[in-house]
Amino acid sequence: MNDLEARVGRWLFINRGWAPVPVLAAELALGAPTVSGWIAGIGLVAIGEGIRMWGVGHIGPKSRTRGEETWGVVDTGPYGRVRNPLYLGNIVMFTGIGAVCGPPWAALWLAVLGAHYTLIVRWEESNLRGKLGEPYTAYLDKVPRWLPLGPGNPGGGWDGPGALKSERSTLLAAAVVLALLFGRSQLF
DSSP states (O other): OOHHHHHHHHHHHHTGGGTTHHHHHHHHHHOOOOHHHHHHHHHHHHHHHHHHHHHHHHHOGGGGOOSOOOOOOOOSGGGGTOSOHHHHHHHHHHHHHHHTTOHHHHHHHHHHHHHHHHHHHHHHHHHHHHHHOHHHHHHHHHSOSSSSOSOOOOOSOOOHHHHHHHTHHHHHHHHHHHHHHHHHOSOO
């Protein structure tokens, strides 16, 4: 990873909560929700949030950090299947938000967030490899970046109440966005 890629990835990591705003503003201004879009969209948002809840229940509230702190390798729950379950959950959720207004919006979300999170993950992996060394390198070799095809690790505990508490802002944001899209609907 060159210096420019590292700087861009780090900046995107620190500001990752703002990445959806331009696409969301465009969808709210220009999108036209459909009945079939609502069905697919709500399903994808629920699946994406389910992935996030599973992940946050294993990693804890430290997933909300904007800093470069590390706490060791977490390889239980979804982290035993895929290295980035929270980002994967976000991509699925926002693809669902796009699906409410049709396939082109879903594809736009998938492309934008796919590129966004790929840059972040490349920086994170470099950062974590440098800080955690061999245990993290072994994890990289064992668990895929995006496809949940890793061997799994049933160990660790899942903290459902902690995950729900940590996910309050994500749940609220999803509800507000869906309410705004519902307000644009001429379907119901």
